[in-house]
Amino acid sequence: MYKVFVNQSPLILTDKVTETEGSEYFLLNSKAIGSAIDVLSKKKQKSAYIYHPNLEEILKKFTKEVPLVVAAGGVVTNPKGKVLFIYRNKRWDLPKGRLDKGETIEQCALREVEEETGVKGLLIENFLMTTYHIFKLKGEYRLKEVHWFAMTTDYDGELKGEKKEGIQKVRWKGPKKIQKALKQSYANIKILFEGQ
Numbered sequence: 301m302y303k304v305f306v307n308q309s310p311l312i313l314t315d316k317v318t319e320t321e322g323s324e325y326f327l328l329n330s331k332a333i334g335s336a337i338d339v340l341s342k343k344k345q346k347s348a349y350i351y352h353p354n355l356e357e358i359l360k361k362f363t364k365e366v367p368l369v370v371a372a373g374g375v376v377t378n379p380k381g382k383v384l385f386i387y388r389n390k391r392w393d394l395p396k397g398r399l400d401k402g403e404t405i406e407q408c409a410l411r412e413v414e415e416e417t418g419v420k421g422l423l424i425e426n427f428l429m430t431t432y433h434i435f436k437l438k439g440e441y442r443l444k445e446v447h448w449f450a451m452t453t454d455y456d457g458e459l460k461g462e463k464k465e466g467i468q469k470v471r472w473k474g475p476k477k478i479q480k481a482l483k484q485s486y487a488n489i490k491i492l493f494e495g496q
Contacts (some may be wrong), residue, residue: 302359304443305433306340308487310347313362315355325349328358330365337366337434337441366434366443370399372409375428375452375492376419382472385481386416386461392481394489396446397465404448413451417470418460425450431488448492 302313317325324333324339327349352358373396376384385392397412399405405496410422428448434441461467473481482490 302362302432303491305431305487306337307343307434309340309343309345310487311336311340311356312347312349314349314351315353317351323347323349323488325351328352328361333362333365334441341434363443366441369437369444370405370447371396372385372399372412372447373397374409374413374422374424374449374477375421376413376417376451376453378453378455378472380472380474383411383418383424383478384419384459385471385473385478386467387469387471388461388466390484392485392489393469394448394492396448406449409447409449409451416462416465416467418458419453419455419470420457421453421455422451423453425452428468428492431491433486433488446488451458456480 304311326336395413395416459470
């Protein structure tokens with residue numbers, strides 16, 4: 301199963317018909333995929349399902365209809381246990397960005413976090429998860445696949461939001477401020493903090 305967020309609502313790509321009971325489901329073809337995305341982006345439904353019997357093929361077939369953009373980012377903590385957040389488009393987010401040609405996912409995650417926040421001395425501890433969401437680029441839907449890593453740093457210098465990326469603020473946040481920020485964040489960011 302893959303959970304793809306469309307305007308904060310989940311579009312579930314599944315190989316199990318039982319998961320779709322009681323909800324509208326769509327087949328894996330261009331017309332149905334477009335309809336599912338439209339329904340969710342217009343908030344006409346809380347969720348939708350796309351069914352295909354082969355889970356290994358489902359993402360491959362989906363990305364033939366909705367081009368894939370690969371990205372990576374980090375959940376960065378400092379020695380005080382605070383987490384690094386960025387603020388743009390009136391929401392709190394985590395630093396991330398697109399994979400450049402010739403770089404590894406890990407290199408991308410480290411580069412993007414540093415570029416978007418000014419934080420240096422980043423170390424990857426482990427891989428966390430992959431999230432998916434739909435966005436529009438030049439009027440066309442795209443599927444963003446973000447590979448998230450847990451990172452640490454001892455950096456205590458100036459935080460600098462990358463202006464060309466529209467980042468207005470960069471902040472370290474402790475547990476209470478994280479909970480407050482998540483209320484003004486994205487669904488695919490919230491799932492990174494589930495169970496904490």
